[in-house]
Amino acid sequence: xxxxxxxxxxxxxxSQPPKVFISYSHDNPKHKKWVADLASKLVDKGIDIxxxxxxxxxxxxVPKFMQNALRASERVLVICTENYVRKAxxxxxxxxxxxxxxxxxxxxxLGTKKFIPVVRQVSATGSVLPDCxxxxxxxxxxxxxxxxxxxxVLLRELHKVPSQPKPALGRNPFAVxxxxxxxxxxxxxxxxxMDADFQIGDSVExxxxxxxxxxxxxxxLEWRGLIRTVKSECAQxxxxxxxxxxxxxxxxxxxxxxxxxxxxxxxxxxICVALAxxxxxxxxxxxxxxxxxxxxxxxxxxxxxxxxxxxxxxxTLFIYQALHGALAMxxxxxxxxxxxxxxxxxxxxxxxxxxxxxxxxxxGWPKAMGQxxxxxxxxxxxxxxxxxxxxxxxxxxxxxxxxxxxYYMALNTNELALxxxxxxxxxxxxxxxxxxxxxxxxxxxxxxxxxxxYRLLIQDPDQVRGVWESLKVPFDAIDxxxxxxxxxxxRWKGSLNRFLSSGFLGHADxxxxxxxx
Numbered sequence: 001x002x003x004x005x006x007x008x009x010x011x012x013x014x015s016q017p018p019k020v021f022i023s024y025s026h027d028n029p030k031h032k033k034w035v036a037d038l039a040s041k042l043v044d045k046g047i048d049i050x051x052x053x054x055x056x057x058x059x060x061x062v063p064k065f066m067q068n069a070l071r072a073s074e075r076v077l078v079i080c081t082e083n084y085v086r087k088a089x090x091x092x093x094x095x096x097x098x099x100x101x102x103x104x105x106x107x108x109x110l111g112t113k114k115f116i117p118v119v120r121q122v123s124a125t126g127s128v129l130p131d132c133x134x135x136x137x138x139x140x141x142x143x144x145x146x147x148x149x150x151x152x153v154l155l156r157e158l159h160k161v162p163s164q165p166k167p168a169l170g171r172n173p174f175a176v177x178x179x180x181x182x183x184x185x186x187x188x189x190x191x192x193x194m195d196a197d198f199q200i201g202d203s204v205e206x207x208x209x210x211x212x213x214x215x216x217x218x219x220x221l222e223w224r225g226l227i228r229t230v231k232s233e234c235a236q237x238x239x240x241x242x243x244x245x246x247x248x249x250x251x252x253x254x255x256x257x258x259x260x261x262x263x264x265x266x267x268x269x270x271i272c273v274a275l276a277x278x279x280x281x282x283x284x285x286x287x288x289x290x291x292x293x294x295x296x297x298x299x300x301x302x303x304x305x306x307x308x309x310x311x312x313x314x315x316t317l318f319i320y321q322a323l324h325g326a327l328a329m330x331x332x333x334x335x336x337x338x339x340x341x342x343x344x345x346x347x348x349x350x351x352x353x354x355x356x357x358x359x360x361x362x363x364g365w366p367k368a369m370g371q372x373x374x375x376x377x378x379x380x381x382x383x384x385x386x387x388x389x390x391x392x393x394x395x396x397x398x399x400x401x402x403x404x405x406x407y408y409m410a411l412n413t414n415e416l417a418l419x420x421x422x423x424x425x426x427x428x429x430x431x432x433x434x435x436x437x438x439x440x441x442x443x444x445x446x447x448x449x450x451x452x453x454y455r456l457l458i459q460d461p462d463q464v465r466g467v468w469e470s471l472k473v474p475f476d477a478i479d480x481x482x483x484x485x486x487x488x489x490x491r492w493k494g495s496l497n498r499f500l501s502s503g504f505l506g507h508a509d510x511x512x513x514x515x516x517x
Contacts, residue, residue, distance in 0.1 A: 016048075016218050016282060016283075017046050017047060017048040018046075018047050018048060018074055018075060018158045018159060018160075019048045019050070019072065019073050019074050019075075020042065020047050020048065020049055020050070020073055020074065020075045020076070020077060020158060021049075021050045021051075021069040021070055021072075021073035021075075021076045021077070022035060022038075022039055022049060022050070022051050022076075022077045022079065023066075023070070023076055023077065023078050023079065024078075024079035024081075024084060025079075025081060025083050025084040025087055025093075027081055027083045027084075031081065031120070032053065034120070035051070035053075035079055036051065036053055038079075038118075038141070039051045039053075039054075041151070042155070042158070045155050045159075046159065047155075047158050047159075050069045050072075050073060052065065052066075055069075073114075074114070075113075075114055075115075075116060075157075075158060076114055076115045076116065077116050077118050077154075078115055078116065078117050078118060078130070078133060079118050079120050080117050080118060080119050080120060080128050080129055080130065080133075080138070081120045081121050081128065082121065082128055084128075084130070085128050085129065085130045088130035088131070088132065089130055089131050115133060115136065116136070116138070116139060116154070116157065117129050117130075117133045117136050117138035117139070118138065118139045118141055118154070119138055119139070119140045119141065119142050120141060120142055121142050139153060139154045139157075141154075160217060203389075204268050204269050204272050204387070204389045205388075205389045205392065207230065207269050207272060207273060208272040208273070208275075208276055208389055208392060210226070211223075211226060211272065211273040211276035211277070212276040212279060212280060214226060215276055215277050215279075215280035215282055215285040216280050216282070218282060218284075220284050220285070223277075223284075223285060226273060227270075227273060227291075230269045230270050230273050231270055231294055233269065234266055234267045234268075234269055234270045234298075235298045235299045235300065237266035237267075238263060238266040238267065238298050238301070238312075238313075239298075239300055239301070240266075241262060241263050241266050242263070242301075242302070242309065242312075245259055245262075245263070245309060253370045253372075253375075256368070256370070257369055257370060257375060257379065259309075260309075260312055260315050260366075260368045260369060261379060261386065263309070263312035263315075263316075263368075264312065264315055264316045264319055265386075267295065267316045267320075268387060268389075270291070270294065270295075271316075271319070271320050271323060272389060274288040274291055274320070274324065275323060275324065275327050275393060278324060278327050278328055278331065278333065278336065279327060279331055279393060281331060281333070286333065286336060287336070287339070288324060288340065289339065289340055289343040291320075292317065292340075292343055292345055292356075295313060295316045295317040295320055296313050296314065296317050296345055296346075296347075297313065298313055301313060303348065309368070310348070311348065311361070311366070311367045311368040312368050314347055314348075314361050314362060314366055314367065314368060315366040315368040315369055317345070317356075317362050318361070318362050318363070318364070318366045318369075318376065319379075319380065319383065321340060321341065321356050321362060321363070322380050322404060322407065323383075323390075324337065324340055325337040325340065325341065325404075325407030325408075325410070325411070326394070326400070326403035326404045326406070326407045327393055327394070327403065328340075328407070329403050329406040329407050329410065329453075329456045329457065330393070330394060330399075330403045330406075330456065332459060332460055332463075333463075334410055334457070334460060334463040334464065334466075334467070335463050335466055337407055337410055338410060338414055338466075338467055338470075340356065341355065341356050341357040341363075341410075341411060341414060342355045342356070342357060342414075343355065343356060344356075345359055345362060347359060347361050347362065355418075357411055357414060357415065357418070357437060357438060358418075358437045360437065363411070363437065363438055363439070364376055364377075364438065364439035364441070365439065373439035373441045374441050374496070376439075376441075377439070377441040377442060377444075380404060381401055381404070384397050384400050384401075398449060398452065399452070401445065401449055401453075402449050402450075402452040402453040402456065403453070403456060404442060404453075405442040405443070405445060405449065405450055405453035405506065406453035406454070406456035406457045408438065408439075408440070408442040408443075409442075409453060409454065409457045409506065409507040410457060410467065411438040412438055412440065412489060412507070413464070413467055413468075413507070413510065414438075414467050415436065415437055415438050416468075416478065416481065416482070416485045417467055417468035417471050417473050417478065418471065420468075420471075420473050420477050420478070420481060421471040421472065421473050425473065425474075425477040426481070427481050427484055427485065427488075436488065436489070436492055440489055440492050440493045440496075440505075441496065443489075443493050443504070443505055443506065444493070444496065447504055447506070450504065450505075450506025450507075451506055453506055453507075454506045454507050454510075457507055457510070458510065458513060458514075461514055461517050464510070464514065465514070475514075478511065479511055479515075482510075482511045486505055486508050489505055490505055493505070
């Protein structure tokens with residue numbers, strides 16, 4: 001057995017194989033066979049290859065196949081020949097279309113390592129690379145004498161098994177406690193039963209980067225250990241905050257809200273780890289419904305005292321479900337957002353469990369935030385400045401807000417579907433708009449931000465249809481009730497401001513757009 005084969009077996013056991021798309025030009029039958037042989041060798045070494053020769057059938061939509069394959073794959077092998085480079089640079093045919101998508105992704109993320117040039121032949125002027133990949137480090141398979149060595153390098157890269165692994169990071173010999181006291185190195189390991197890779201006082205950004213690395217590597221055992229460690233640290237932090245704040249009575253609603261957010265801060269690390277799982281898109285890591293109870297019922301949390309304080313965990317879940325939904329919309333996972341919104345919770349004053357999207361305190365009116373939907377929304381928007389690490393997930397502030405709005409557009413659509421499913425495919429008569437479960441404060445934002453949010457909602461029409469199809473609500477029922485639902489939603493928004501009769505709703509054209517699409 002080749003030594004790399006044994007490494008790969010250990011690396012991929014219990015994790016998903018790397019998903020790789022091969023982009024190439026159909027120069028001639030010999031070249032097509034060479035590409036197919038390379039693909040077969042990679043499949044034999046544990047790489048999940050997408051190749052047009054294996055996937056396309058007569059009548060298939062070729063551009064759609066290329067677009068979906070490029071975007072769904074973790075890595076893309078670009079087989080570079082003179083003919084491929086000419087077509088890519090000139091924008092000719094399918095190769096030109098793929099090159100356009102590659103260029104767009106590189107422009108969006110200059111640091112991306114997704115695209116790997118694989119040189120198949122060389123010219124008199126040197127290696128052949130298209131303009132869009134000219135600065136990329138490449139794999140040279142043009143020379144049979146070094147083919148196996150280069151192939152092994154490529155294989156290690158795809159499996160994320162470096163030939164020279166970086167040494168593990170040691171502990172900080174100058175660690176300090178939360179009170180600022182320096183701790184001798186020999187005593188560091190006795191302070192907390194923390195994961196070996198953690199440092200005392202690690203920033204949320206550092207925890208996030210570690211979480212995303214673990215999720216993308218597919219190591220579920222390490223992921224579970226990370227979750228356990230972070231949950232313990234967050235629970236301890238929340239109890240310490242409660243001990244300090246317990247004797248204080250807020251003199252105003254503004255101060256109470258500020259103190260509530262201080263309490264929510266204690267769970268920032270667990271929230272960021274959960275969001276890293278969502279961002280990874282991997283099936284084992286992206287579903288976070290199991291953490292709902294951890295946010296709602298922290299270990300050792302006392303249930304006596306002022307309402308503002310005992311219900312801080314409810315506010316934490318409010319913020320988490322909003323951030324989770326926003327990131328799911330940002331990463332084309334509408335179904336994941338709706339799944340969490342439909343998961344059931346039981347607040348302190350409820351006799352039975354309800355879906356998050358129907359639990360008013362969790363979806364938009366947290367009592368620890370004054371039971372005020374506008375203040376709660378303002379707190380959500382303000383998190384971008386309060387938690388700078390959110391920029392790692394969402395980019396700029398406007399994209400962050402648009403993602404939140406897009407999620408609440410999805411919740412509004414989901415509420416209509418739930419309402420029809422529960423009432424014989426008809427809206428109840430004379431329903432007062434303020435009785436809607438999901439607040440519509442998000443729609444007070446400017447039109448251009450709502451339009452940006454709507455583009456996130458409509459980016460995958462099949463997932464939008466899945467919102468009501470999963471409840472067995474036919475499209476005809478949605479279509480028949482949509483106009484009235486938008487009217488009620490508009491009146492709800494209008495009730496927030498006496499100067500608004502109804503107001504703009506960024507997703508009002510959803511059904512018409514789905515019909516046209």
